[in-house]
Amino acid sequence: MQDKILLKNRFVSEVLQFLPYRVKQSLMQTDINILIDLEEIRLRSGKPAMLHYRGTDGFLHENGRILGRPSNILVSAEELADTVYKFCENSWYAYQEDISKGFVTIKGGHRIGIVGTPVIKNGSVFNMRDISSINIRFAREVVGCGERTVNYLINGNRDIYNTLIISPPGLGKTTLLRDIVRCLSEGFGSFSGVKIGVVDERGEIAACCKGYPQNDLGSRTDVINGIQKKNGMEILLRSMSPCVIALDEMGNPEDVSAVMQVMNAGIRIIGTAHGYDLRAVKMRKGFYELFEDKAFERFVIISVNTKLQYCVKVLDGDGNVLDVEYQSGRKHSYSSKFNNGGLCVLPAAYRTGGMHTGDSGISDGTRK
Numbered sequence: 001m002q003d004k005i006l007l008k009n010r011f012v013s014e015v016l017q018f019l020p021y022r023v024k025q026s027l028m029q030t031d032i033n034i035l036i037d038l039e040e041i042r043l044r045s046g047k048p049a050m051l052h053y054r055g056t057d058g059f060l061h062e063n064g065r066i067l068g069r070p071s072n073i074l075v076s077a078e079e080l081a082d083t084v085y086k087f088c089e090n091s092w093y094a095y096q097e098d099i100s101k102g103f104v105t106i107k108g109g110h111r112i113g114i115v116g117t118p119v120i121k122n123g124s125v126f127n128m129r130d131i132s133s134i135n136i137r138f139a140r141e142v143v144g145c146g147e148r149t150v151n152y153l154i155n156g157n158r159d160i161y162n163t164l165i166i167s168p169p170g171l172g173k174t175t176l177l178r179d180i181v182r183c184l185s186e187g188f189g190s191f192s193g194v195k196i197g198v199v200d201e202r203g204e205i206a207a208c209c210k211g212y213p214q215n216d217l218g219s220r221t222d223v224i225n226g227i228q229k230k231n232g233m234e235i236l237l238r239s240m241s242p243c244v245i246a247l248d249e250m251g252n253p254e255d256v257s258a259v260m261q262v263m264n265a266g267i268r269i270i271g272t273a274h275g276y277d278l279r280a281v282k283m284r285k286g287f288y289e290l291f292e293d294k295a296f297e298r299f300v301i302i303s304v305n306t307k308l309q310y311c312v313k314v315l316d317g318d319g320n321v322l323d324v325e326y327q328s329g330r331k332h333s334y335s336s337k338f339n340n341g342g343l344c345v346l347p348a349a350y351r352t353g354g355m356h357t358g359d360s361g362i363s364d365g366t367r368k
Helices: 002-014 021-027 077-087 093-101 173-186 229-239 253-264 278-282 287-292
Strands: 038-044 050-053 056-060 103-105 111-121 124-137 163-167 196-200 221-225 244-247 268-274 298-304 310-316 321-327
Touching: 021 056, 038 077, 077 111, 077 124, 093 103, 093 124, 163 173, 163 278, 173 196, 173 221, 173 244, 173 268, 173 298, 196 229, 221 229, 229 244, 229 253, 244 253, 253 268, 253 287, 278 287
Parallel strands: 163 268, 163 298, 196 221, 196 244, 244 268
Antiparallel strands: 038 050, 038 124, 050 056, 103 111, 111 124, 298 310, 310 321
C-alpha cells in the first residue's frame, strides 16, 4: 500500500495539479489502482476527458468513475490552453521550440503531446495556436530489465559489441535500450563501465527536462536531446569522445550512413530498429549495407511467443543463438511487493502469460 501511495503522490505533484479543475477533482476520487496504471490522459476541446490504462480506455465521470460511455466532464479550448501554459511553467516563450515539435517533456519524464493549428514561419512550424487536443503520456522506467541481456553484449571488461535491438512497435525496444545503457555506463561485475553518448532525437530515452535526464542512464552517460541522429552523432564525436553511441529507432538511409561512419571511427553502436525478425530488417532500405558488411556483432530480438510470454533472444553476428530469456513481466522502478511486484497494463484476458507492452507500463509478475 505504501508503494501505491508513493505512486499516487508522484502523479499528483507532477501532473494532476496542472489539469483543469473538474478533471483534477474527479481524478482525486478515482481508484488508486487505476491511477497507478495510467498510461495516458487525453483532453480534447469540447470533448470529455479520456483515460487509457491496462490496455483499454474509458471516460472520466463525476466521483472519479471510469466508464465506457462519454461523460459530461467536457474540456473547453480555454482550459486546454491554460493547462499547456501551466505545464510550460507559465512561459510560452521558454517552451516555444518544444511546442513547435508537438510535445513538451516535464519533470518526471512525462510527455505532453500537443496538437492544434501550426504557425508556419519560413516553411517550418514555429508555434502552435488554437490547441485542440493534448495527450499526457506517463513515463515509467523498468530498471533491471536489461541486466541479463547486457552480459552477452560486452567484450572483455572495457568494450562492447556493436548491437542492434529489433522488435515490433510497442514491445519495449526503448525500455530495454535505456536499461542496457544504464548498465554499461555504471559498470557491473568485472565490466568497469564506459563513456556513452546518447542521441535522444524524440526525447524518449532520457526524457530530458531543462537538460536534466529524468531517466537513469548511468554516471558515464552524456545526452544530446531533440536533434536528428546524424547531427547528434557528429556533435557527440567532436565534443564528448564517447566509447559507445546509443540511438533509438534507426530508420532512414541517412541514419544508417552516419552509423557506418561512426563505426569506422572505432566507436561502438547500440541501436534499435522496428522489425519482427532479422530478415525483415535486412530488407529495409539502407540496412542491407550494414548487414552485408557484418557491422553488427550482436542482435537482440524481442517478441511474444504463443504462450504470450515476453521473449528476449540474443544472437551473435552470424545468427547463432546465445541466450533466450522468457519474462513473465517487468518490474516498475517504483513498485515493490504490491500486485505481485508488477503493474498491470493489459486486460485480464492477456495477463496470464504476462506480456510486456512497451514503455507505457509493465505486466503482472516479478522479473527474475
